[in-house]
Amino acid sequence: MRIRLRTLVAASGALALSLVSGCAQGGAAGSSAHTVTYWLWDANQLPAYQACAKGLEKENPGLNVKITQLGWSDYWTKLTAGFIAGTQPDVFTDHIQNFGQYADLKVLEPLDDLGIKDTDYQPGLAANWVGKDGHRYGAPKDWDTVALFYNSKMTKAAGLTAEQLNSLSWNPKDGGTFEKAVAHLTIDRNGKRGDEPGFDKNNVKVYGLASNGGGFGDGQTQWSNFAASAGWSYLDKPRWGTKYQYDSKTFQSVVQWYFGLAKKGYMPPLSDYNVQSNQANTQVAAGKAATAFDGAWMISTYAGFKGRDIKTALTPVGPTGKRATMMNGLADSVTKASKNKAGAKKWVAYLASDACQKVVGRYGVVFPATKAGTEAAVAAYRKKGIDVSSFTKPVADKKDFRTFSYPIASYSADMTALMQPAMEDIYGNGKPVSSLDETNEQINLILSQ
């Protein structure tokens, strides 16, 4: 019996050990001196970066890049878990939204020795990835801007030409020609347009402008282009500001006007929007909305809507006399706990080089951060029959356009957690915009810690 017991104990011990070591092996995510593990979230971009990896491997025999693609929602949860468990990748695609948080948590490796120069990339992209401490934590990878996607069949039926749609202007008082166009594109159940007498705002068949929800604290594809073209900025400083400005009267007047479009029946109410089932692009695809503000990362999605003949227009001119769009750029970051920092940095340097970015550009799925990479992407989109000038003009033309970054500050997750319900309360429950004063105070209190 004793022998049996011992055997049993030994066997279970061995099993437990093998499980633990198995986990450890799995946990290391295949990292070694010859392998670099890399995570990204966009499945469309996977083939482009696989091609880049082959390029690096050719230049560095013996070095192997292992790419893992994870969906956006799983990506950040798994990355966080990876940081905690020590199973993080060597290199990962980073978003400005999470940059501040990861920099504060000190999980990123400084990349100062890569010699990244601002001038090698589109304006502002490289500078955004320098932390509060003055060290660089990301190498510019790509960029995106926002434009107005429109169903050209609907605009044609409404008598609106591409030229007219590209010369719209707006103001927070009467909405300008932009609101007039959106009203005209709106059609109720009885076929009456939004600017016609007898229009039934409670029974709308096609909305002039699609809804992308309340927009959290950034309003990237909602209200941000309006607020910026009215002269407003998220923070008191372009980078690492210490005070948010949601209490600004300018900002609040923009928000009041923007969500007011829903009250007038030109934009769906918040209750029609759902982040899972009914985003702006779905509304356009379903023929429930004629136009939608959306980002460059959605170009291929909109182009694929059969029978809709989607085209794009520039964001409208605001009270400052300029058009505005957020210009957000992703970067590649190296994790501090990487087991192969030398290999990881080599890969990041290659990802940030013209050699790789031109390859990525040729796939026509994203605008790479270098100028040559962007040109390659524009050519690739053109080859597919897609005109992307509404997205590239704001980057090239600084006279007529204002581009701004996603808010770069610490505690961005706290800001989002407070701003999301605050904006939804205004949009969905009719709460006054002045309620943002209190929310702003709460956010700034956290920021002052």
Add this chain to the structure above:
Amino acid sequence: MTIASSSPPSRLPVGGAAKARSKPRTRRTDVGENRGDGRLAALFIAPALLGFVVFLLWPTLRGIYLSFTRFNLLTPAEWVGLDNYVRMVHDPIFWSSLKVTVEYVVINIGVQTVAALAIAVLLQRLTQSAMLRGIVLTPYLMSNVVAGLVWLWILDTQLGIGNEIISAVGVDRIPFLADETWAIPTIALINVWRHVGYTALLLFAGLQAIPGDMYEAARVDGASEWRMFWRITMPLLRPVLAVVLIMTVIGSFQVFDTVAVTTAGGPANATNVLQYYIYGSAFGRFQFGYASAMSVALLVVLSAITVLQYRLTRAGRTDLG
């Protein structure tokens, strides 16, 4: 095998010197074999005990400790005393989350228990078909996330087939998951749909234990089905019903996945149930100390409710026999 070879004390020798002399030897053997049993028992208990300590006891104790700290998981925890609890008491979102959670539990458990009881009684009194029992259980075979997504698509205000039908019959579309008033009842009913079959089967198993002759006797006395339900079924099912209630209430308080996929806590915190708020604070905002404090509060609330339910329903006693 071991149990059979060791005699219980009552079977030990009852008289005679030879037999008496053999007593110590027998005892030694007993003790020795008992030791063997103990080790074997310990070995068999070990995996469960290890699981209990590693996955329940230790995390609970550590969670309680962390609730007194400021902790972001990646840097060492910093002791802050009762700060997290003070913040919790003054946090309006915590209280609104608790209120929303209670609202969800009341609707979810109320509707689910009544519906499950009705299904269980119908299954027992009308049919013994195993196929029907299988059909009743079908929604439970689906994962919560899939069920949530399917209902989200059905109920979408603008595009959902449910709202298309509502609109086709001339009624205004209902923002089931996008309106403050509708969202919680809708999520509660989605989960009723998924869990009612399972709950009904648990109750059905309880009904099987009620002796059939009681119903026969009642029928002889001229009792109606309604009367038999209230006078026989309900009193004798009470202990099972109580246990089912305790289990489902605890499960209901932990609602998370359906909220995560259908509303993500919105609109404007209207469905930000406690578990979702805890998750967001911990994994979104890296405030593990505060999230732990709220988890401890949830533990206290659930323990209190469970004890209260146990007492009120006399779950440990049966009226049978």
